Amino acid sequence: MDKLTRYSLETIWKTEVPVESIEAHAVICLVSEAEWITGHFPESWKQAITSVKERGLFNGSENQMFTIPVKQGNSAATLVLVGTGEHPMSAEELRNLAAKAAKASMQVSADQVVFAMPSSLVSYSATQDVATVAHALTEGFILGTYRRKNYKQNQKAYIGPGKVIFHQEKITIPNFQKEWEKGMSDGKAYAEGTIYARDITNLPGNMLVPEDLARAAEDLANKHGLEYSIMDEKKLEKKGMGGLFSVGKGSIHPPRMIVIKYQGKESWDGEIVGLVGKGITFDTGGISxxxxxxxxEMISDMGGAATVLGVLEALCITRPKRNVLVVIPTAENMPSGGAFKPGDVITTLSGRTVEILNTDAEGRVVLADGMTYAKELGATRLIDVATLTGAVVSALGDVATGAVSNDETFLNSFISASRRTGEKVWPLPAYPEFQEMLRSDVADLRNSTGRNAASSTAGLFIGTFADGMPWIHLDIAGTAFLTKERGVNPKGATGVMVRTIVEWILSDERVV
Incomplete structure (x- = not known):
């Protein structure tokens, strides 16, 4: 799908050569307050550094940044001084710092960037782990280079750096290079999966209808040699997927059910993680x-589908020995003479009937069929990802993703992974009283309970179709699409939860 074509940023590691000898358009130099006072900088930078010191323009304080021209290799370059402060930096701080530095390098249209690190960086970080530091800096830099595609007639030729070279001259830590390259590789995988999700979420609604999303999924599967299947509207109806079929029948662009299998084990059995992503390519609310x-902004209502596809992209780079099943029910929710309507009673793939009280509560209806189908295909644990409710935005803003689960141990392990990636997840209550609110007088469930506890009840509606299987629901309505950039996230689509789901899968692999 050429709409998703994107350049790839090369990341390499280099040592044993003076940093000033490496050809580059920009050099990022991390400097603590102490190093700014006592540090030894290359001779070719000395005049510029001295001038900055004398004028008091930079002191190495946290997040401080200053740019100056210097000689680099055989030509001129921009030196980006980045302050790290005087306290140990967490992985999240390093990640955000690298993103900020990436944006500074793009302001000078740098194609090749050198990321010069002080020898004390790892010991000075909060984790004191080489791979973690490498992961955070690589991931943050790549995510910081992201720019949303535009469709202007006159496009700028420069699209971002083509290569970043991480450099450190003095190495005293055993196996440093091996650990650094492992962290750098994982950081790049996490970032590329996230960027895939951002790109597909940012596509305008006229460029991404259910058939297009299915084609993008097919291209991804073929790229990595994965098994996949796509069901059209006739097969959906025959299969009994009344939830997805009903939501999609109001549009001239019919619904699809997408399935992709990532097989990291020798056989397709045992533990299988099922990822179910909401794929509403545009949501008008329907009749409601x-x-x-x-x-x-409803172009982002397929953000859950984008997330699980981004996870696949990252998994196909990291290649964990896990089996992962991706299921995406995708539709366009439009009002028409053929659209489903308030008062309808529909039958889902599970056999449960649903009274439709609000056609704008369509995501949970398509996910009901997605959950049941994932179980039918062998999933033993389920995570659904969806831009589901406005209520979660009222509760958590655009800062945290809301989570509902039927398994506290499962949820706790997932939240632990989110703390490592810096993507905030907040557990929402799943009280029995909320489940009672889903009861209908004329069907097994109703798809809307009103404003009270709306995020919890919406999640519990989906959880009903887990039928007791360990399950987590992630409501990304507030975090999938931002109105202004923050940290490693740009304005527009964020690709939220790709990194956390991948981190949970990889860390769970180490436990299993």
Whole structure:
């Protein structure tokens, strides 16, 4: 799918040569407050550094940044001084710092960038782990280079750095290079999976209908040699997927059910992680029409589908020995003479009936069929990802993803992974009283319970179709699409939860 074509940033490690001898357009130099006072900088930078010191323009304080021209190799370059402060930096701080530095290098249209690190960086970090530091800096830099594609007639030729060279001259830690390259490789995989999710979420609604999303999934599967299947509207109806079929029947672009299998073990049995992503390519609200203000952001209502596809991209780079099943119910929720409507009673793949009270609560309806189908295909643990409720935005803003689960141990392990990636996850209550609110007088469930506890009840609606299987619901309605950039996340699609799901799968692999 050429709409998703993107350049690839090369990352390499280099040592045993003076940093000033490496040809580059920009050099990023991490400097603590102490190192700024006592550090030894290359002779070719001396005049520029001295001038900055004398004028008091930089002192190495945390997140401080200053750029100056220097000689680099045989030509001129921009030196980006980045302050690390005087306290040990966490992985999240390093990640955000690298993203900030990446943006500075793009401001000078740098194609090749050198990331010069002080010899004390690892021991000065909070983790004191080489691979973790390498992972954070690589991931942060790549995520910081991201720019949303635009469709202007006159495009700029420069799209971002083509190569970043991480450099450190003095190495005293055993196996440093091996650990650094492992962390750098994982950081790149996490970032590339996230960027894949961002790119596909940012596509305009006229460029991404259910058939297009299915084609993108097919391209991804073929790229990595994965088994996949796609069901069209006729097969959906025959199969009895009344939830997905009903939501999608109002659009001229019919629904699809997408399945991709990542097989990291020799056989397709035992533990199988099922990832179910909401794929509503555009959500008008259907007959329960949304207000016009802000509706353009509903191109992101397939953010859950984008996340699970981004996870696949990252897994195919890291290649863990786990079996992962991705299921994406995708539809366009439109009002028409053929659309489903309030008061309808539909039958899902599970056999449960659902009373439709609000056609704008369509995501949980398509996910019901996705959950059941994932179980049918062998999933033993389930994670669903969805831009599900406005209520979660009221509760957590655009800062944290809301989570509902039926398994506290499972959820705790996932939240631990989120702390390592810096993606905030907050558990929402799943009280029995909330489950009672889903009861309908005319069907097994109703798809809307009103405003009270709306994020919890929406999650529990989906959880009903887990039928007791360990399950986590992630409501990314607030975190999938931002109105302004923050940290490693740009304005627009964020690819949220790709990194955390991958981190959980990899860390769970180490435990298993």
């Amino acid at each position: 029409l949304k207000p016009r203000v802000g509706m353009e």
